[in-house]
Amino acid sequence: MDSSQSLVAKNITKVFRQGGKNLDVLNGISQTFERGKSYAIVGVSGSGKSTFMHILGGLDHPSSGEVLLFGNHLHKNAHRSMMLNTYLGFVFQFHYLVKELTVLENVMLPGLIAGMAQLETLARARELLDFLGMSAKADVYPVALSGGEQQRVSIVRAMFNRPAFLIADEPTGNLDEGNAAQAIKLLLDGCKAWNMGLILCSHDRHIYDQMGSIFRMHQGVLAIEK
Numbered sequence: 001m002d003s004s005q006s007l008v009a010k011n012i013t014k015v016f017r018q019g020g021k022n023l024d025v026l027n028g029i030s031q032t033f034e035r036g037k038s039y040a041i042v043g044v045s046g047s048g049k050s051t052f053m054h055i056l057g058g059l060d061h062p063s064s065g066e067v068l069l070f071g072n073h074l075h076k077n078a079h080r081s082m083m084l085n086t087y088l089g090f091v092f093q094f095h096y097l098v099k100e101l102t103v104l105e106n107v108m109l110p111g112l113i114a115g116m117a118q119l120e121t122l123a124r125a126r127e128l129l130d131f132l133g134m135s136a137k138a139d140v141y142p143v144a145l146s147g148g149e150q151q152r153v154s155i156v157r158a159m160f161n162r163p164a165f166l167i168a169d170e171p172t173g174n175l176d177e178g179n180a181a182q183a184i185k186l187l188l189d190g191c192k193a194w195n196m197g198l199i200l201c202s203h204d205r206h207i208y209d210q211m212g213s214i215f216r217m218h219q220g221v222l223a224i225e226k
């Protein structure tokens with residue numbers, strides 16, 4: 001397999017300290033995720049899905065083991081922030097839009113952070129909002145959007161730099177069926193459009209059944225279901 005196109009977890013463990021005791025949450029997870037493919041991680045609440053996704057995306061450190069993005073260490077890397085902003089995207093259950101910025105400015109943010117020219121950033125943000133059918137809301141603040149609209153904006157923002165991998169932790173957790181379907185369509189469109197890899201966790205069978213592979217988190221390891 002071509003390591004320049006993959007996100008690899010190697011023997012990941014995570015131990016939390018809780019109430020004076022060690023809590024072994026992840027017990028040695030090794031898994032390769034490839035670009036262009038979609039993966040779901042399912043499992044009961046507290047099984048460690050979010051913990052694993054945060055480590056996979058470089059937002060938290062493993063207790064041992066390593067994550068390789070395109071063959072490069074993600075955690076022990078001087079360019080970690082650049083790698084995260086350029087190659088990885090995140091979507092959370094809560095949208096985390098910046099409330100002081102308009103919808104348009106929120107969508108532009110990853111481009112500006114990446115040093116993309118302002119005019120190009122503006123043009124791409126407008127194009128994405130057009131694609132979402134949300135151009136009319138470009139100049140409003142997130143507080144004036146519905147929950148579904150907020151989440152769609154946060155998804156296009158996460159995909160602004162056309163990330164190689166998008167990590168989505170219960171992206172539809174707060175959405176009704178119609179908005180959830182639109183959000184998932186957006187994510188899967190990204191997989192096709194620029195060969196993005198999608199790693200998603202969800203409690204909703206209707207959502208995770210649409211992913212190419214399904215893994216179950218149980219006792220700190222991942223087992224393949226489909």
Ligand SMILES: Nc1ncnc2c1ncn2[C@@H]1O[C@H](COP(=O)(O)OP(=O)(O)OP(=O)(O)O)[C@@H](O)[C@H]1O
Pocket residue numbers: 016017018023025043044045046047048049050051052
């Ligand atoms: N920062 C932390 N400090 C201590 N323990 C933590 C911390 N974060 C998570 N945990 C513990 O790790 C375990 C796994 O949590 P995690 O959030 O990964 O579960 P999850 O599978 O995402 O659950 P859910 O489906 O409810 O989102 C839980 O028992 C939780 O209490």
Ligand SMILES: [Mg+2]
Pocket residue numbers: 049050051169
């Ligand atoms: Mg979670």
